Amino acid sequence: MSFYKLYDFLRDLQENNNKEWMDANRKQYHEIRDWYIEWLDKINQKLSDTDPEYYDTPGKKAINRINNNLLYHPNKPTYKDHFGAGLDQKSKQGDFYIHLGTSESFIAGGYWKPNNKILKSIREAIDYNGEDFLKIINKKSFKATFGDLIDTDEKLTTSPKGFSQDHPHIDLLRYKTYAVEHRLTQKEVMQGDFEKKLITVYKEMLPFRRYLNEAVTV
Secondary structure, eight states: OOHHHHHHHHHHHHHTOSHHHHHHTHHHHHHHHHHHHHHHHHHHHHHHHHOTTOOOOOHHHHBOOSBOOTTTOTTSOSBOSEEEEEESOOTTSOOEEEEEESSOEEEEEEESSOOHHHHHHHHHHHHHHHHHHHHHHTOHHHHHHHOSOOOOSOOOSSOOTTSOTTOTTHHHHTOSOEEEEEEEOHHHHHSTTHHHHHHHHHHHHHHHHHHHHHHHHO
């Protein structure tokens, strides 16, 4: 099994996104899913060896369901066009997310559209020591790896409640998502040094994720 077959399966699924096709190809789906879980287990161990504070997240816990939630999103296709997994996944904290799909592949981390309580905690941390956060996200290697924070087009145009318009970190406080991503091509994923690259990205993202997780838990 390999990432070649994973991407091939996803392409076929994208062209036949219905339960009938999945039922007919469920054996292949489970073979690929099981292989991917084994790969995640290996990455889980490597990240644990890399980071003393890493939260053990076995592949079965890390992998996301391939079914879309049609109850809340009835217009979405039956199945997702990607395999997603969240490692270093401690309860209520931002995980290290791996997304491998036909339309896009990337590594991401942080908090995607968090609830109001978490959002308030992050903004309070930036209010208290935003300079530390700026040092992390403005670091040259961080910028080269991730660019800017993900902009979901939902940034506030005014100041958040409780913060003045002339706050020194007002631009950061306007975000409603605090996350970054590193884009991948399918070719990069299928190359032999992908695991090494993934660990490098994890280490580069770690101060960013630790800052946010501490803001949410303290």
